[in-house]
Amino acid sequence: MYLNCHSFFSLRYGTISIELLIETAIALNIKTLALTDINTTSGIFDFVKLCQKNDIKPVVGVEFRNDDELLYVCIAKNVNGFSEINSFASTFKLGEKNFPHKMPEFVNVIVIYPLSRKSEASANHLIGVPINDISQLWKYQQDLSKFVLLQPVTFLNKQGFNCHRLLRAIDKNCLLSKLPKTAEAKETELFYSPEYLKNTFIDFPRIIQNTDAVLEQCNFEFDFHPIKNRQVFTTSKEDDLQLLKKIAYDGVIYRYGKHDKLAKERVEKELKIISELNFGAYFLITWDIIKYARSRGYFHVGRGSGANSIVAYCIGITDVDPISLDLYFERFINPHRTSPPDFDIDFSWDERDEIIDYVFKRYGSQYVCLLATYVTFRERSAFRELGKVFGLPKSEIDELANPRSNIDISKLGEWGHLIVKYGKLIEDFPNYLSIHAGGILISEIPLSFYTALNPMPKGFPISEFDMYVAEDVGFAKFDILSQRGLGHIKEAVDIVFKNQRINVDIHAIQAFKDDPIIKAQVKAHETMGCFYIESPAMRQLIWKLRCEDYITLVAASSIIRPGVSSSGMMKAYIERHHDPSKAFYIHPKMKDLLEETYGVMVYQEDVIKVAHHFAGLTLAESDVLRRAMSGKYRSRAEFQKIVEKFFQNCKAFGYDDDVAKEVWRQIESFSGYSFSKAHSASYAVESYQSLYLKTYFPLEFMVAVINNFGGFYRTEFYIHEARRCGAIVEAPDINQSNYLTRIEGNTIWLGWVHIKSLEMKVIEWVLAQREHGFFTSFDDFCRKVPAGLEQITLLIRVGSFRNLGYQKKELLWEAHAKQNTKRVFTISNDLFELEDIHYEFPVLFNSKIEDAYDELEILGFTLKNPFSLLYNPPKVFFKASDLSFFIGKQVAILGYLVTLKPTRTKKGERMFFGYFTDINGEFFDTVHFPKSCEKFPFKGSGIYHLKGKVMEEFSHCSIQVTWMEKLQILADPRME
Template identity: 30%
Template sequence: MEYTELKSYSFYSFLRGAGSPRSLIEEAIKLGLSGLALVDRGGVYGLPKAFHAVQELAGATNFKLLSGSEIPLLGAGKLSLSLIAPTRTAYGAMCRLLTLSHEGVPKGEGGLSMDRLVSCLQTIPGADQIFLFPEWQEEWFFSRSAQGAVLDSLQSLFDLRNPKWIPLTRFRDGFDREREEFALQARDRFGVPCVATQGVLFPSSESQILQDTLSSIREGAPLSEMGLKLSRNAGRVLKSPREMQDLFAEHPEMISETMRIRDAATFSLSELRYRYPSEWIPKPHTAQSYLEELCKKGVKERYRGNPGDSVLRQLQHELRLISELRFADYFLTVHDIVEFARSRKILCQGRGSAANSVVCYVLGITAIDPVRMNLLFERFLSAERGEPPDIDVDFEHERREEVIQYLYQKYGRDRAAMVSAVVTYRPRSALRDVAKAFSLPVGTLSARKVEKELLLSDGVSEARSSKILEVVEALEGFPRHLSIHSGGFTLSSEPVDTIVPIEPATMEGRTIIQWDKYDLDILGLLKIDVLALGMLSAIRKNLDAVGLQLHEVPVEDPATYAMMCRADTIGVFQIESRAQMSMLPRLRPRTFYDLVVEVALVRPGPIVGNMVHPYLKRRRGLERVELPDPRLVPILGRTYGVPIFQEQVMKMAVTLAGFTPGEADQLRRAIGAWRSKGSMDEIGEKLRVGLKKEGIPDSFAAVIFEQIKGFSEYGFPESHAASFALLTYVSAYLKCHHPAAFLCALLNSQPMGFYSPHTLVDDAKRHGVKVLPVSIADSDWDCTLNFKKEVRLGLRYIKGLKEEAARKMLLERKNRSFSGFHDFVTRTDFDLRSLRALAMSGAFEVMGLSSRDALFRVLSLHEGLFRTVQAQGELFPGVSLPGLNAAELVVQDYDSLGLSVRGHPMTYLRENLLQNPKFRARARTTTFEVKRMRNGAYVVLPGLSVVLQRPPTAKGTAFATLEDEQGVLDLILHRDVFVRNKDVIREEAFFWVKGVLQRDGDATQVVVKAIEPIFSDFDIPIAPGAHARRY
């Protein structure tokens, strides 16, 4: 006896279903069902994952997945209609229907009224093929009159031409007889067959408690008050054909009906294909021919006439592959977006595996010449893999919105939609919700507190807290709601909602599709990533200030590389982190390729795969580079025989083991799985056999094998490293030659990067940049650069100042500058709080009013009448407050601006310490002197902690950066030292550091032995967390 379950809900019916699509499929196959229909409420969220599970698990059995969904009917009490799409057109119509049910409705309350549903089913093309299963809730069974009303309301639904069935479920809860009577009554009245279903909510009966907890979270009431809203028994669970046969002993035809429906539904998700929009391609051309023409034009531009035959050969090879896989319109769409950005002067750059393709370089999508860097095209696109290409393009983070609106406006909201990302339960968020469901007084406690105090308090019995933790563990990975993927966009020639329903996102003005990026990969659909990068906007502002173009930046400038070797790279893209700054003096980059290696080397992968030290030793010539096989020289030569990039591994497989480029890419993907599974699958065997066949000595083959096994997933793609290295080089060049413009651009694109503004300002001042304080006469909203290359702080840094009031003031200043305090007060419409913020930031010093006097004046203005009565004169002239000394000025700056242009707080703290005889001896040492000391010297010095970092791979040791007026110094705190001084580091900003200096060439670090806080009345109002970046 065979059976197909026609109504099962996965956990993508948010907060209703308690099983993942995969677990449902697994259980169904284990029980021997011959098919399963996934009908999630309000959408098709779980279909791709179920489809993937069926592909993996079904194997030999003829198990079939039916695609469906459930639409709640509004206004008709507890009625809902579940649909199953038998054909591709029916599936398109269902998606259209689902999109309509979500339109203009707040998230989570999608639904259609009865007559709107009926009209849609009649009008949408192909909608009449959809299988309909009207579903009603239990209460109808208890009053005869209500049953009549239900049948009447369904009358209009049963008049439709769609194939219809009446679902009958048996829950063995004592009301099965009434349900059956009602179903048979409906069957006789409408002449529509009945079919057996189980309304599955969870794969196995153990997850009943999970489902109860989810309904409690959904209803917002603790479990003890849910009463009958909870499921009465574990009836809604997957049942084997034998059990279903016993349940429906008197109606075997209902079971066979399910098999008939299964055979009638032929649609499978694999039929989903869509083409990229190409109607804007000029008429005579097809997508491919237009692409080739653009490439020809591009080659002339990029290579200035003499591309060389290797470039042409590679270009032809790529174009042939693109036309074979028919991805031409995808490349054209990306090209069109990049062209739009160029026309609007928005800096953008492709990254990731796209940098391997000459076509992308030629079309201007990426900025790296793959042939010159001899990158591997198969890493981006290969015939065997068959997956669509995935091009990520970074845009300036402040102007990305323009690009997105352009896409919506050009392709229309129905053809362009953003990819969704499923927000799932993390242990933290799960714990709070589950504790609330178990009626613990959670209130506003943070999850950590709930765990520490509530669970262990005596009010909660041991058994209950262990049950709570058990549920929390099971709940992890359950979806809570849909949110927007950071930049994923999907475009299609016909409306997207014939492939996947579209629903509004929480962020207003954005629409998302119901699938996330993994679903798109499973189904082989195309996606473009429109991402935001802070550094791009900084570089663009910098280039505009300097009057340069990106490609006009001189290449291989020795001064820039010298600066990098000194590790003087605060603010430079990618190489400003503490780990990078300690690596730079050892690696001493001299060419662009060294920079590419530097960007790729300081990553968890290479550190774990212990490739860093051999590379450095060989680069300094301390270790001999021996390559057993001459063919390895072109591959590993440039990295001294140490494989760092994934492309190198693939090339080794191609040349040594006779792999085709496509197989090499499959090898790269499989290696990642090896480590997790720990076992070698058939691609790994092929590699071992290939190596042996090529005559590689076993010892070296084993070494290669280990190195490949060790790092593939961690290894950084060379193309990605190259495109980042380009930005690194440009930002380093600008910092070296135009430090003032560099600082100004960085300050205007905050928050970004590794350091806080005050560190950037101090570092720039050490490079001779003059930074002028905020002033109402000269400052604009952003920081500005005056003709003498001095940076004027912008009004944006004043805490508590409103932007539109400031902009109005700037306009007012244009037509006539302000003569005095009262002239300023009367002509601008700042409120009292903004005026106070302006006064405290010292913006009035240009008028001869110290921040103290200005504030004193502002305080005398009374709300409302200060513009008229008070304006003419000070009520009590002659009151003069003592001026602020230098230290208090700095404190004041930090209080109102978060940074100070007058000087580093350490200068004043040091003066204060020098007066105290106890500290006089050790207060004098500065970071500059420490860097001069010999290796192993014992060091004591005061300083301000700027950065604290505890990377998980460092097994407990923490890295910090100490800053004073002369520079920065790296600190290493081993696990015991860190644990001993954890609260000092967290609470205090300034402290004494005692430790041993460690020198390796130019790179110096202090291994900290002890830390003591500095107690002085000189307290800078920097909250320790505020100025230091915690990672």
């Protein structure tokens, strides 16, 4: 009898989770149930899975609406009917059109119109009647053959109705008091018992019979177990395996040479498992995507657990050697995994969309989509939305929504209490669909059998379910991701070729690992601009580890993560790395499992090994634990069962309670932060590619970093680093600069992109005119480029005409004079070159201080040494290079603030880690504990006079600041 149930996937409308819907059905002894969310199928597979688990027959469909207008409800008779519904929905969603008022004829779909739209229904359609409309049935009692009970289920009680109304007000972005009645459900849209519904329609038994007959016709049988991905890459699975074998063995020769027996044996073993688990096509499709990318000259990094595979390494998906790192394939693919494996493939941020477009064109838009993710109401965001609905002032809403504010519920007024109450009720409700970071599905059969498709701004359609549902359904997703670090590498390789005519093989990773000059670069912690290892925290860690090789860098990539560092195990790892005799194993078994990492759990694999071999969890249970560690588990109940089993097993094995608790504490500290070893190794590969470029081509590399933006530091400090590496850095120049920064020899010309407020059309005009030759004078520029006075003023003030022999102040006078006489800012089409007109001006002086202020305003930083701008600088101070000679002593130093890392002590007090450059441009670190922060707060960017005690840890020095003052800089003379 239940043909029209809504879950909370009826976004900002429904109030019942799938779990609660099923629980209520069980309590009411209901054996057949239909889920028909509004314009979506997001909840279908969770619903079907839970129904199957609880012996309830699932029926699936969609309720179609245009805004608040109910059109019809579609019920699928079978999986083909579900596909028909999804195809219909996708057509109108992707076309961004309203659904039609009249439904087309379907083969396997039952269409039910509301009684109010009876006239629009065809002979094959049914008419649905809720309990509210029962009084109207007397008009039609002569022929009720097409009538069914269509009682919507939207909430469970009065509180649910209130929640629904608040969601509708959020959706309409209006005050609750202004919510139109047409936008909300009727209060009767409750989950009534079968007895109540039968009683209500006792005078119309035919309607109940018709309703039961509809449900009887429907049979949505779905098998969650088979892999749903595209099954073959060539023409058959056998051909797939032969192709995969060929390219894998070709890769063995490239990676290991002709005579490496171990590599060949491991490839053979992996190919057998890949074949048995039917993953040949998955490997080949990934290989095909990368092959296309390389044909376009694009770089990639294959990372994640896929780097455990030697086949992936040999066919070029990853650059991580699993033999040298002792990575085991079963971490990637094994029959015990609770979720399908996937490759994470990173491309440069500006190339990813083309790769995705290739996948859609190569495998067909019917079979390919991006994965969705549900953006949910979080507690504080819910408070903000509800604050608007109740009409609270902005200041009160900000206070409620501030995660750092400690809300005293007892002091809240009536509206505040309601906001907190209902905010907690709608917490974790889905709010809207968004795009998963990189997940792509490539299906064997049309995607309409699984989902309708939704449009997204970039033009690639998304599914209506997320990665967790995709895994449940049986999809192994392809993760096509983007990052700026690869942009740095790709552009640096291109610039090296243009500037030095050298071709760089950036995939020659083994040569990079063995290079003594690169080892020295790492040991000297000269890593600015290098992927993942450029931050102050990572530079400190490299310093403390005295890292000079790839293996140590792999470990550093993982122990820098909050889970390891916050648990105190990072410090323990560093100590034991320098003195392995200090390695401590809480139990003899732990030595066998963690000897490589000195008894410290560093990687996800370590936790899996401990869970399986120490605590006796199955590999499947260990995999659930692994997913929980990476923040990817769905069921907290399932996770809790594993926690209980962990301690039960430990007790059964006779472990001391304290030992079991400490092992679990270490496991738990990883939650949400840990890396797999293969993932860390993949990051370290990219770090080494950056390190190679930084070591041998530092200027070209820094230009690439500057041009790709998105690094850890501001552009100013990458320019500073280029200077440290020997570059001559020039401000934008009218005849030398391009849109982006470029290099010629060892001179770096900053690009026009760095000039704030410079219009793109002016840049385009400049570059277009330059194709015909350099500008010869200011008048020549004014004749050719129709820029307004404001735009020309920017160019003059930043010094763009300096190499044409002009002074800035003279040009500013001349620009204004020509503007007043209408002799400037229009393109001249004169057949003959006009003579330049010059004006006589008195001698005008320009100071470096004025130039610095112009640069600060226009570029956002000055190209001068910032210390040269100090007003009355202190005369005695230390330098960064002196600190190691004054450990434990008080020093005074001047520092130009690079970046700050805020954090909190265990008591919740605010403190900072600072990163500065000294007068010589060398970097140093500071620590600012709460009392120091309170007494001597930071006052924005600039130069600080700092005093404090030099502290040393594992040869790394930092200053514990006890006094600090921001220093004044010289005033702009033009303001005096």
